[in-house]
Amino acid sequence: MPLFRxxxxxxxxxxxxxxxxxxxxxxAAERIVGVSRNPATLARxxxxxxxxxxxxxxxxxxxxxxxxxxAAPVAQTGAILSAIRPFLRPDAIVTDAGSTKSDxxxxxxxxxxxRIGQFIPGHPIAxxxxxxxxxxxxxxxxxxxVVLAALPENRSQxxxxxxxxxxxxxxxxxxxxxxxxxxxxxxxxxxxxLLAYALVxxxxxxxHADLLFQxxxxxxxxxxxxxxxxxxxxxxITLANRDAMLAELDSYLAQLGKLRxxxxxxxxxxxxxxxxxxxxxxxxxxxxxxxxxxQSQSGGD
Amino acid sequence: MPLFRxxxxxxxxxxxxxxxxxxxxxxAAERIVGVSRNPATLARxxxxxxxxxxxxxxxxxxxxxxxxxxAAPVAQTGAILSAIRPFLRPDAIVTDAGSTKSDxxxxxxxxxxxRIGQFIPGHPIAxxxxxxxxxxxxxxxxxxxVVLAALPENRSQxxxxxxxxxxxxxxxxxxxxxxxxxxxxxxxxxxxxLLAYALVxxxxxxxHADLLFQxxxxxxxxxxxxxxxxxxxxxxITLANRDAMLAELDSYLAQLGKLRxxxxxxxxxxxxxxxxxxxxxxxxxxxxxxxxxxQSQSGGD
Numbered sequence: 001m002p003l004f005r006x007x008x009x010x011x012x013x014x015x016x017x018x019x020x021x022x023x024x025x026x027x028a029a030e031r032i033v034g035v036s037r038n039p040a041t042l043a044r045x046x047x048x049x050x051x052x053x054x055x056x057x058x059x060x061x062x063x064x065x066x067x068x069x070x071a072a073p074v075a076q077t078g079a080i081l082s083a084i085r086p087f088l089r090p091d092a093i094v095t096d097a098g099s100t101k102s103d104x105x106x107x108x109x110x111x112x113x114x115r116i117g118q119f120i121p122g123h124p125i126a127x128x129x130x131x132x133x134x135x136x137x138x139x140x141x142x143x144x145x146v147v148l149a150a151l152p153e154n155r156s157q158x159x160x161x162x163x164x165x166x167x168x169x170x171x172x173x174x175x176x177x178x179x180x181x182x183x184x185x186x187x188x189x190x191x192x193x194l195l196a197y198a199l200v201x202x203x204x205x206x207x208h209a210d211l212l213f214q215x216x217x218x219x220x221x222x223x224x225x226x227x228x229x230x231x232x233x234x235x236x237i238t239l240a241n242r243d244a245m246l247a248e249l250d251s252y253l254a255q256l257g258k259l260r261x262x263x264x265x266x267x268x269x270x271x272x273x274x275x276x277x278x279x280x281x282x283x284x285x286x287x288x289x290x291x292x293x294x295q296s297q298s299g300g301d
Numbered sequence: 302m303p304l305f306r307x308x309x310x311x312x313x314x315x316x317x318x319x320x321x322x323x324x325x326x327x328x329a330a331e332r333i334v335g336v337s338r339n340p341a342t343l344a345r346x347x348x349x350x351x352x353x354x355x356x357x358x359x360x361x362x363x364x365x366x367x368x369x370x371x372a373a374p375v376a377q378t379g380a381i382l383s384a385i386r387p388f389l390r391p392d393a394i395v396t397d398a399g400s401t402k403s404d405x406x407x408x409x410x411x412x413x414x415x416r417i418g419q420f421i422p423g424h425p426i427a428x429x430x431x432x433x434x435x436x437x438x439x440x441x442x443x444x445x446x447v448v449l450a451a452l453p454e455n456r457s458q459x460x461x462x463x464x465x466x467x468x469x470x471x472x473x474x475x476x477x478x479x480x481x482x483x484x485x486x487x488x489x490x491x492x493x494x495l496l497a498y499a500l501v502x503x504x505x506x507x508x509h510a511d512l513l514f515q516x517x518x519x520x521x522x523x524x525x526x527x528x529x530x531x532x533x534x535x536x537x538i539t540l541a542n543r544d545a546m547l548a549e550l551d552s553y554l555a556q557l558g559k560l561r562x563x564x565x566x567x568x569x570x571x572x573x574x575x576x577x578x579x580x581x582x583x584x585x586x587x588x589x590x591x592x593x594x595x596q597s598q599s600g601g602d
Contacts, residue, residue: 125518193520197575197580198579206488212485215448215489219493219494221590223496223497227580245564252500253554256554263539266543271540278528281504282525283529
């Protein structure tokens with residue numbers, strides 16, 4: 001028997017569409033319906049076989065659903081949850097795929113009220129440079145982390161069912177509180193995006209920008225790859241995770257202040273110590289990733 | 302007739318070794334001798350056929366050479382030039398492959414004195430993540446830029462011959478003054494290296510570093526790839542190009558100050574404008590690179 005009878009997915013692009021494809025392949029969902037603000041997107045998702053049907057309204061999407069995944073831009077989460085609340089079955093589980101969690105939880109509390117226990121916040125750490133239903137692939141989550149940021153109000157068997165759904169997609173489930181999640185991702189994802197955008201914008205604003213870009217090479221290309229991401233999405237993430245990002249930015253500015261002083265003093269030993277420590281830490285990190293990838297491959301799925 | 306009768310290469314690793322392999326393949330050098338501080342490295346370069354022979358001294362390397370390439374770490378350039386000066390033929394051309402140019406020119410003026418006209422500063426914009434003779438490949442420079450930062454004392458026919466050597470390696474030759482070169486590379490290469498090292502060191506120093514690295518994903522991996530570079534090499538580059546790097550760092554710190562104020566004010570429109578401008582500029586840059594790569598491929602060689 002499939003894990004879920006009917007899954008409703010709000011947002012049938014890369015994230016929601018890949019979840020649908022993976023759940024179907026695993027036989028973990030009997031039927032999947034999609035919802036999108038954009039009728040052409042929804043039609044395309046149906047055409048590609050990502051969802052079994054498009055639902056014309058929130059009511060039709062969720063009234064028979066035992067799992068709802070919100071995979072729309074984070075800023076829409078509150079409105080979607082408000083729209084589905086009146087039609088949600090008492091035994092339905094709702095989860096999301098947003099890149100920030102504290103703000104999503106706050107929006108969910110407002111939107112769902114005393115039904116907040118049905119909402120289990122989640123964040124799959126996976127992506128591609130492409131978007132939309134055509135970018136969806138069943139393998140997107142294989143070997144990737146999914147963070148579940150469960151609430152005190154959640155029933156543990158519901159959390160286990162959401163975890164099982166992601167495991168059916170090939171993902172490795174981790175647990176963090178919403179606050180831990182946001183502090184961690186401010187450091188390793190949100191701040192780096194801001195730094196990359198800031199550098200490219202700074203260079204583009206210089207009078208000799210064309211000359212500079214002419215000599216930018218592969219190191220610059222990799223360093224700034226994340227500055228090719230969606231400005232709207234990252235504006236929302238920046239605002240949603242503002243406090244944690246400010247803390248990380250201030251820590252980084254203090255670090256740059258120290259490096260600036262080393263430059264002024266021409267302190268080669270101090271600069272080399274920072275560079276060498278960073279190189280070592282990065283090397284250890286990459287080695288750990290590669291070891292864990294090897295392990296998950298030999299473990300099979 | 303080959304372009305050069307005897308080429309002497311100081312430093313037979315990735316950069317010098319790849320130059321040797323490319324020059325030989327093009328039939329542009331009759332004989333290539335290598336010099337290295339490390340006897341095992343030199344023996345390996347001979348064994349791999351990168352150089353025809355290892356020279357046991359600077360004198361033996363250069364007394365019959367009509368081209369000398371210094372492809373050793375930048376900080377050694379002055380000492381190498383001082384060592385070869387007494388033995389340099391009057392018609393020999395000397396060039397280098399250092400990542401900074403103003404400091405190299407200053408060291409060359411001191412080392413070569415009235416023979417400075419024989420030194421034509423250069424910088425091939427190419428690399429791999431590997432080092433040493435085993436990393437050398439004849440294709441390293443194909444389609445890559447080489448900057449020549451000629452001096453007023455250089456004879457134009459000598460500059461042309463160095464340009465021709467790099468063209469035989471498949472490279473595209475550009476001309477900049479040493480000062481222009483250093484300002485440009487401070488912005489698009491040297492500062493990004495410092496920023497990446499700074500971020501990884503900052504994260505590694507936090508008490509919950511292990512947890513942070515555990516959730517770092519592909520965006521972080523690309524952003525910090527250049528923090529895997531050699532700390533010694535980048536210490537030298539940082540010190541050698543200190544003034545230009547300080548200017549770029551201060552420009553970037555002012556930019557981060559503006560973004561910080563936008564964060565504090567929760568000014569989504571201003572943040573989105575910076576992000577969107579960066580995304581546009583990066584997209585235009587990538588498109589220009591791809592167009593020029595397509596053009597150079599269809600031009601063939």
